[in-house]
Amino acid sequence: MATSAVTSVAEHHRLIKKRTVWVAHPLSGALVGFLAAAQFGDELHIWELSVHSDWQRKGIAKTLRQHATEHAKVCGLQAVTLTTFTDVPWNGPAYAKMGFQQVPSPDERLRGILQAEAARGLPAHRRTAMRLPLQQ
Numbered sequence: 001m002a003t004s005a006v007t008s009v010a011e012h013h014r015l016i017k018k019r020t021v022w023v024a025h026p027l028s029g030a031l032v033g034f035l036a037a038a039q040f041g042d043e044l045h046i047w048e049l050s051v052h053s054d055w056q057r058k059g060i061a062k063t064l065r066q067h068a069t070e071h072a073k074v075c076g077l078q079a080v081t082l083t084t085f086t087d088v089p090w091n092g093p094a095y096a097k098m099g100f101q102q103v104p105s106p107d108e109r110l111r112g113i114l115q116a117e118a119a120r121g122l123p124a125h126r127r128t129a130m131r132l133p134l135q136q
Helices: 009-017 060-074 092-097 108-119
Strands: 021-024 033-040 043-051 079-085 127-133
Touching (some): 009 033, 033 060, 108 127
């Protein structure tokens, strides 16, 4: 079981200031989903993508990911990366359908993220790094 705390308010504020957070809300204004990312060199890394259970299977996650990917393209970045579970259907397999590819030999940054996740209790044998190359 993972023992890590949720992302801090300060970290969310930092990412919002960097303009790498996208949110989804219906006309009522209630937040129903978000994607938080950060730029590392020529890649945008998705830290978290979350959609409220009442709003899942409506294309919200896909739309959030598309906005983040378009942002990365406009910024001239080469790829979007993330870490995820390999065996959860709405994680690794879903990202693969979107064009993300498993990274068999993660670079130092992605290895560090995977190691930090394992240190917080996520099962390392079920986690992977994925990368979506961007066509400019």
